[in-house]
Amino acid sequence: MMVQLSDAVDELEQWDRGVALVVHGMGGNFCAGADLSLAREHLRTGADGRSMCALMSDTLTRLRRLPLISVAAIDGAAIGGGAELATSCDFRVAGPESNIRFVQVKMGVSTGWGGGARLVGLVGRRAALRLLAWSPPLAADEAAALGLVDAVAEEEGGALAAAREFLGGVLTQDAHEAVRAVKRVVAAADVPVSDRLHRAEADEFSALWGGAHNRMALEPPSSPRPPRS
Numbered sequence: 001m002m003v004q005l006s007d008a009v010d011e012l013e014q015w016d017r018g019v020a021l022v023v024h025g026m027g028g029n030f031c032a033g034a035d036l037s038l039a040r041e042h043l044r045t046g047a048d049g050r051s052m053c054a055l056m057s058d059t060l061t062r063l064r065r066l067p068l069i070s071v072a073a074i075d076g077a078a079i080g081g082g083a084e085l086a087t088s089c090d091f092r093v094a095g096p097e098s099n100i101r102f103v104q105v106k107m108g109v110s111t112g113w114g115g116g117a118r119l120v121g122l123v124g125r126r127a128a129l130r131l132l133a134w135s136p137p138l139a140a141d142e143a144a145a146l147g148l149v150d151a152v153a154e155e156e157g158g159a160l161a162a163a164r165e166f167l168g169g170v171l172t173q174d175a176h177e178a179v180r181a182v183k184r185v186v187a188a189a190d191v192p193v194s195d196r197l198h199r200a201e202a203d204e205f206s207a208l209w210g211g212a213h214n215r216m217a218l219e220p221p222s223s224p225r226p227p228r229s
């Protein structure tokens with residue numbers, strides 16, 4: 001999935017007539033983060049963790065810098081890397097029963113895909129630290145109150161339709177080139193800072209990935225693991 005996402009962003013970078021993008025999940029959840037089976041079997045060391053961060057940080061940064069207005073349509077769970085993916089979009093629209101949870105600390109790591117730095121930008125320093133260090137599951141209305149979610153759909157399963165509605169004004173006005181231009185202007189504003197912060201975040205992540213706490217947290221639920229909350 002990580003490679004497929006990177007390939008999809010490659011394609012979107014070539015889409016010169018587009019104005020908007022909605023990122024959504026399938027099967028009732030937005031995204032459950034990294035594939036835990038893959039991580040258990042094939043991503044065992046800090047060096048593996050660094051490679052994963054390099055790919056995902058690059059992919060999500062490129063997604064964020066596309067000259068398209070991007071909206072994450074969040075029904076169900078956005079967990080771990082899934083929460084980081086949600087922060088890489090320009091806006092988030094969530095179903096009323098959805099939840100966003102940064103479980104990284106429970107997994108024995110920090111954020112590593114640039115989501116920590118983006119979260120500070122979205123909700124501020126104190127709220128970001130609370131969401132990252134305590135890992136509470138964040139309900140849609142609480143996320144909206146923090147400014148992490150921009151609109152809450154009327155019913156669960158309705159995030160995709162609500163995201164389209166949210167974008168309505170941008171899609172109907174005859175100013176595609178101008179919208180792409182303002183998105184490029186906004187995206188350029190955070191380039192030097194975000195590149196430096198994302199490298200530091202990947203350093204923190206890879207120093208912890210593959211460590212004892214992380215290995216235990218990656219075990220299947222039937223095995224002993226640290227409590228999540």
Ligand SMILES: CC[C@@H](C(=O)O)C(=O)SCCNC(=O)CCNC(=O)[C@H](O)C(C)(C)COP(=O)(O)OP(=O)(O)OC[C@H]1O[C@@H](n2cnc3c(N)ncnc32)[C@H](O)[C@@H]1OP(=O)(O)O
Binds near residue numbers: 033035037112
């Ligand atoms: C390296 C990045 C790192 C980070 O930065 O944090 C991560 O992203 S680590 C991954 C963090 N994600 C999780 O811990 C997700 C754990 N999963 C859940 O909380 C729940 O499964 C869910 C996503 C909320 C869905 O719950 P529900 O609808 O009740 O379904 P199930 O729990 O029965 O799950 C169905 C099925 O899917 C498997 N599953 C779920 N998440 C993952 C995952 N991340 N990787 C691989 N497989 C996952 C789950 O094991 C079930 O499988 P089966 O038992 O075979 O049906």
